[in-house]
Amino acid sequence: MNEADEVVVVVDALRKNDPETDDIIEALGHKQIKAILLLNKVDRADKQRLLNLAKKLFDTGVFKEVFMVSAMNGEGVEDFKNKIKSLMPEGPFYYDEDQITDMPLRMFASEVVREKLFLNLREELPYSLTVETDNFKEEEKGIRIEMTIYVEKEGQKKIILGKNGSFIKKIGQSARLELQEILESKVNLFLFVKVKENWQEDKTRYTSQGLKFD
Structure with a gap:
């Protein structure tokens, strides 16, 4: 994580108990990394519960910004993409333009x-x-x-x-x-x-x- 330009933690807004997210938050705290919180499925979540969840996670101190999106209907996705784009540093091409991925x-x-x-x-x-x-x-x-x-x-x-x-x-x-x-x-x-x-x-x-x- 220390080598990443930005760290985004995606959280399912419908999940009640999420020990995996707790582990990630703990790791971010130990490494003193400030991440972006991305809450997904907000279109299906109860609004008050969603706000409470966002506050609870933000209060952990490891997140510098919170985005709420719905990958299903696209709500909030464009704002998040624009934010990430603005944070990415310019750099040289490491792969050919027509190369799909460096993944096998x-x-x-x-x-x-x-x-x-x-x-x-x-x-x-x-x-x-x-x-x-x-x-x-x-x-x-x-x-x-x-x-x-x-x-x-x-x-x-x-x-x-x-x-x-x-x-x-x-x-x-x-x-x-x-x-x-x-x-x-x-x-x-x-x-x-x-x-x-x-x-x-x-x-x-x-x-x-x-x-x-x-």
Whole structure:
């Protein structure tokens, strides 16, 4: 965090107990970093509770500014984007203009699917799943991508699959179209859902992506 130009902490305004945010606030306090607080889902939150939450978090002393947005309907998003843009220092291009990302394509593809899941699921479930790319292979007929969506409980698996597989099919179609546009190639996307309790504690998930696990 010390190397970042700015730190933004995104908080779901509908979540009542959020130990993850508490841990982040504690870490920011120890490092004496002033961050921007971004409260999301304000369109669905009770206004008084929202104001109380904003005050409670701001009073921790680690936030220098608060933004309230709704990613769903766009409320407040433009103001936040303009603020971030104004804070970013000018610098040289580190990558080619046509380079999409410095993230490995396998990881990038899984992030596209994870985004679709987050946008279509509600409440706590998105925080209980992860997506991993098992196979990413360029073939004559296009790019074949196989992914596994890991959840913690059998009931969550049923939600991801949907009735007669309708939900997972919807996610797959949406992700495939976006990947085809970005990769400029036909994409054959295969999604699988598996239950893996405590997947967040699996060290191999992090080390395989070049990340540290403490």
